[in-house]
Amino acid sequence: MSTTLNPGERPTGYLPEGADINRNIAARRLRGKIWQALFFSSLVIGLLALGTLLYTIIDDSFGYIAVQTKIDPEELSDRPLAELSKEELIEILRANISAGLFRRFDRDEPFSERSKESVLQLIEERVIGREVVASFKLTESLLERERIEATVRERFPRARLEFHSWLNRDFLTRPMSSVPILAGVGNAILGSLWVIAITMILAVPIGILGGVYLEEYASDTWYYRLIETNINNLAGVPSIIYGILGLAVFVRALEPLTSGAAFGVTDSNGRTILSAGLTMALLVLPLMIINAREAIRAVPQSIRQASYGLGATKWQTVWHHVLPNALPGILTGTILSMSRAMGETAPLIVVGASTFVVFFPDSVFDKFTVIPIQIYNWTSQPGSQFRNIAAAAIIVLLVTLLLLNATAILLRNRFKRSY
């Protein structure tokens, strides 16, 4: 080859010269501009989609409602009801409902033992009977107030129009109810927290330890490679499959354990918080392992060598160097898994989340509902007010997820190290 090449000679082929150079550069720049525009429009489309989503949710969460009461609260007392004593409230209740109903309430729970709040609630439900007869979206409420007022005056002459935020303190703390305005996500939030807690207690340590073993200890043999492939594939299995697995294993086969029967709980079946948490743990475990391995693999080999070179054992190297340096990555992955578990609906429906739970869970053997299930349930109900509370619940879920992700970023930055 080298014998045929003459040093001083120019190579053949054409490299732009003179005016061609500028033309060539202009063409290259133009191509770059086109791509840039393409990137930008993708960004805009993404933002539009996100904006639309937020708009519809917020549009449904706030707005005018037309409220009708059987009786005006001011007719009951000349002072605001909240300022009255319990005895006065009981009197008002007695005067406004039938004697039979009053006796029944007394039998359910003697008035002497009831709190003032519970009496007040009875008055609100039975005597005043606040009822939302119509609800309006935020945009119409802001832009078409006159039309709304006219409609309400015509169709519900006795109703009063008030601006209502479906997302409010009561909504966050109250349990489920069949009356939308009285319903809340309180027990769903609590249910979600319980399920997530169990999921994380199981999946985080097992995931991290499993990841450490595969990355640092397992040799490169066919059975470990098989396990690895399996874990990678499990991460892609549709979540409903995990639900079916959970139903078969935790709800049915392990019912004595998951229902708490083995621990002396009697009034329950296998469709408990515990079963849900275990199922979710199975679902996020592959993600946790994969993520922990990635984080561990990102720790530079030179750090391990330095540690071994000083006479550290494998365990000391893992404990003092690999894990601390992998921690930010592991934390990020943990919180992302948590967000995933938080938003999952399908497997929990299969495992048997109850869509109508009015009490607050107080043990892992309780029936449960979670926020996404509640949203799913409400969106499938007739009546526009269920749409309103579904939207409010979606905001709750989104804010929770946002907070989780923000925590992930904060933690990652806090523990980040430079090599």
Place this chain on the structure above:
Amino acid sequence: MTVAELSAVDMAQANGRYAVELHNTHIYYGSFRAVKDVSLQIERQRITAFIGPSGCGKSTVLRAINRMNDLIPGSRLEGRILFHGKNIYDPDVDPVEVRRRIGMVFQKPNPFPKSIYDNIMFGPRINGWRGTKAQADELVERALRGAAIWDEVKDKLHQPGTALSGGQQQRLCIARALAVQPEVILMDEPCSALDPISTLKIEELMLELRRNYTIIIVTHNMQQASRVSDYTAFFLMDADRAGQLVEYGPTEQIFTSPNDKRTEDYISGRFG
């Protein structure tokens, strides 16, 4: 008997002339023989340089001396490497202990992402060191002074070691190795990532350390080998790419009147 027990006896007698001896050592990566039949004896409290073209197995031999090769899956050694007369590849020898007594400094400075203080104390701590805070402070100072970096870092002991310059980081790594009181220090091209001034500092440091430690250094820098080392080992690949020891002797002799033609070619730059 473990290396620890042996060396205690040995130290008491203080009669061993050689710190490390390789006898007919072959080193394999899987089925590939990277080093073939190397025998050499490293003199105590001297600096021995390994030179030779890229890929001839210098690093491989060096890593075999403190069993760092064990960390590479598939690596295997035949023959014996004696340390205080004990074969460190005997089944009853724990590589962890070997590495404590034979420290290593790597080509790329690799301080831990921790404070300078913790970088130094890590080795002693994991090796079971016990002592007061004052004793720890003293240990840190000694190690840093030993590596000629004390004056530069004494005011920022609690700042990250990774924030130092490359040359300082490398001396920190040497200090870190000194802190576990090794007898032998292996250095694999310790100056290849450094500027000439830092290189000079490390070379001066090596001459200083030579009083108390046995040093083996791999280098591609012929001037460096001739400046600092007492003995030089020249390696070369044979036809099937296995590294071999071609010539080993006092540095002066290797550089002025080598016995082997190949050594002469390599040193005068006509080769490799």
